[in-house]
Amino acid sequence: MIISKTTYEEQVISFIYNCLLKGELKPGDQIKENRLAIKLGISRAPIREALRELISNGIIEYRPRVGNFVMNLSPKDIVDSYITRGVLEGYAARDAIDNFSVYGINRLYKMTENMEELASSGKHIKLIDLGDKFHEMIFSRSGNKQLVGFTKKLSIKSHLMFFKYLAMLYSPSEIGERHKIIVDALKSGNAEQVEACIRNHYYETGTKIANLKETESK
Amino acid sequence: MIISKTTYEEQVISFIYNCLLKGELKPGDQIKENRLAIKLGISRAPIREALRELISNGIIEYRPRVGNFVMNLSPKDIVDSYITRGVLEGYAARDAIDNFSVYGINRLYKMTENMEELASSGKHIKLIDLGDKFHEMIFSRSGNKQLVGFTKKLSIKSHLMFFKYLAMLYSPSEIGERHKIIVDALKSGNAEQVEACIRNHYYETGTKIANLKETESK
DNA sequence: TATCTGCCGATTGTCGACAATACACTAACA
């Protein structure tokens, strides 16, 4: 058994995280420290620490002496986040390209097939989880902690912000295909190609979500 | 006059920042909240907020319930930070390549000449400032806030950690030359070349500093 | 001697209260 020793702060982070996933907190909403403290039955100190953490992840926007607000990203901000993610993960994959075994590649390939199935059967949450795992398996192979750290931060950010869209942007076969392209690139061992195709992967999704958001707000 | 309404937190950040630059705080040192609070005549709350900020910048390492320590980077960590910086700034420059006017390019070129002079006359602090300004002028041209934000964080981190080495790694003419390569690439308008040469720029410096650190510790 | 156990001091984690201030509202004034 793993003994976990959580502070209030960590639990508050999870709480806010879940509120965002459930849609109980929406972009632009203000998070009032006192209100949340009372709601959770704790003091403001750990709330503030948790908010700090979320601010550094770009999930909450903080205006001094005014308040903490759920980040409200413009379409351009969305594209920019995805582009940056692509740049980071693209390089991470390139950096790690020699660390992929045949077994590892096969495993990634099987995941793409699994994604397609999950998408077909409407299991959106599992699909998103698997997608996250797929990408994490790739960028985590890089031994560059700095790079991996930034990538993870962006991963959390986009997960939270666009959770609800991710599973419905592409058809099941498109989802499989898009990820198979990455696996093929990794298999080829061509560093340039790997980097380029991961960049493109995120650029496409970024622009799709941004367009969706834009039309939604009209 | 610029009216600055600073909180204690910001001032504490500056204070720690300066201690690091002056070498009064060294990698591995523990920063005790209470001690610092007494020293500055304030309470622990703003100290903790400031530490949070520095933690998120990768400047301070935090071990729960143990303490806050000035980050102690291994040679590999150093190289990794510089590589990541190169990846980010490289893409930022590539992204911004059409935003450079002839005037802007000329200004960058003059800065490289100025760097050479400052290096020759031993004005190390001004040299480093100018170097920072040079690179900031490049990556800030990108309109990608996410990208620029990460780049700035890394910029602060490396500035703090390696301030003392930066001015003595290269000869004055090397310093000029290294930066002129970047200006030339920007002038050429070749996106691939710009990205590659900025990556290389940081990779070189990263490995140099890492080697210096390694031999130093023996 | 080597290892384990329990205590002690130092440091972080959390608390509730008060101070400072941004924003909205009101009222005076031109």
Next chain:
DNA sequence: TGTTAGTGTATTGTCGACAATCGGCAGATA
């Protein structure tokens, strides 16, 4: 009517105290 100054309220900023717990040390034990 539009503008400005003043006021009140809600929210963040800061405080000092107490609680929890980590790491080291001394002593017990084999």
